[in-house]
Amino acid sequence: MSSLKKYIAEFIGTMVLVVLGCGTAMLVGCDAENGCGYVLTALAFGLVIVAMAYSIGNISGCHINPAVSLGVLISGGMKAADFFGYIVSQCLGAFAGAGVLAAIFGLGKVPDQTGGFGSNGLAGVNGSAVAGLLVECFLTFVFVLAILGVTSKKAGHGSFGGLVIGLTLTLVHILGIGLTGTSVNPARSFGPALVALMQGNAAPMGCLWVFIVGPFVGAALAAVVYKCLEGKKEA
Numbered sequence: 001m002s003s004l005k006k007y008i009a010e011f012i013g014t015m016v017l018v019v020l021g022c023g024t025a026m027l028v029g030c031d032a033e034n035g036c037g038y039v040l041t042a043l044a045f046g047l048v049i050v051a052m053a054y055s056i057g058n059i060s061g062c063h064i065n066p067a068v069s070l071g072v073l074i075s076g077g078m079k080a081a082d083f084f085g086y087i088v089s090q091c092l093g094a095f096a097g098a099g100v101l102a103a104i105f106g107l108g109k110v111p112d113q114t115g116g117f118g119s120n121g122l123a124g125v126n127g128s129a130v131a132g133l134l135v136e137c138f139l140t141f142v143f144v145l146a147i148l149g150v151t152s153k154k155a156g157h158g159s160f161g162g163l164v165i166g167l168t169l170t171l172v173h174i175l176g177i178g179l180t181g182t183s184v185n186p187a188r189s190f191g192p193a194l195v196a197l198m199q200g201n202a203a204p205m206g207c208l209w210v211f212i213v214g215p216f217v218g219a220a221l222a223a224v225v226y227k228c229l230e231g232k233k234e235a
Contacts (some may be wrong), residue, residue, distance in 0.1 A: 007166025009056040011093035013064035016052060018097025018191050021045040022118025026105060029113030030177050037113075038177050040141070045182075046170030053195050061151075062162070065185040066090055069213035070127050071144040074223035094191025102195050114181075117192035119204035120211045123178040132180050136214025137221070139172040140184040144222035152230065182216070183211035 024044035026036035028111035053062045061077075063069045069086045072078050078086075098117050105112055125131035146168040150161045169184070176182030183189040189211035 001200050003082060003085060006060040006063035006082065007089040009060035009062075009072070010064055010086050010089040011096070013052040013056050013060070013062055014090045014093030014187050014191075015097040015100070017045070017048045017185075018094050018188060019100050020048045021188070022098065022114075022192055023101050025114050025118040025181070026101065026112045027110070030181060033216075041177055042170045042173035042182075045080040045173050046166040048166075049169050050166035053134065053165060057162060058117070060086070064090060064093070064187075065186050065215075068147055069186060070143060070216055071148060071219040071223040074220060075148055075227060087200050090187040091190050094187040095194055096191075098168040098191040098195035101192075102199065116201050116204045117199075118181070120181040120183045120189045120207070121204060122180060122207050122210065124181075129207065130136050132207065132210045133217075135176060135179045135209060135212045136183055139182065140215040140218030141178050141222045143168055143172050143223075144185050145217045145226055148222065148226040154230075171207050180211070184215050186212040186215050208225035 020040070021044050025037075025041045028040045030037050030041055034036060036039065049062070049064075056062050061072070063072065065087055066087045069083055069090070073080065073083045101117050102108070105117075122128060125135065147165055150164045172184060173182045176184070181204045189204075189208060193208045196202075198203045
């Protein structure tokens, strides 16, 4: 499979993730008084992963997330050149997805219940960057650890891998939405924040670094821990 095809697949997958996941959040809202909004948004993100896993998984592995790509890189599952190509493709896809949302919600005059194209924030942790980092690091650790486990050649999960990964993303969203909006994906945070900035809302950009650093640290920890555990198992 050529690298270009992989990059295109990652672009498409990340764009779909932002359109359907962040788009759902924009429609239903993610405030504590609207519990069904939490569940619907969590399901939207999880189901997108399921759909994309069975659509582009055999082409690019369906990372559609720079943190996942970092975990795979550290685990030895991809080359450095492809890693950087994946990140560029994912960020461009997220930006394109947020642009699609801007067009749909703008032309249709649909109110954005999140106030920033589904971008992430620290309101749920009272503006604490440290708490936000901890949340994103832990949730990404859980998510990437599950991915590495279910995609391991030893796992034997076969065609059920995409479903497990999607359900895991749903799970971490259920807790994280009320705290940070749940990123666990730097590209997913970058695209909406950039489009929000272009629309005159600079707030999401102010804390964007939290949703880049936290997921990358969590993914790296997950990869290191999984390699250690898998190595002990082999011994």
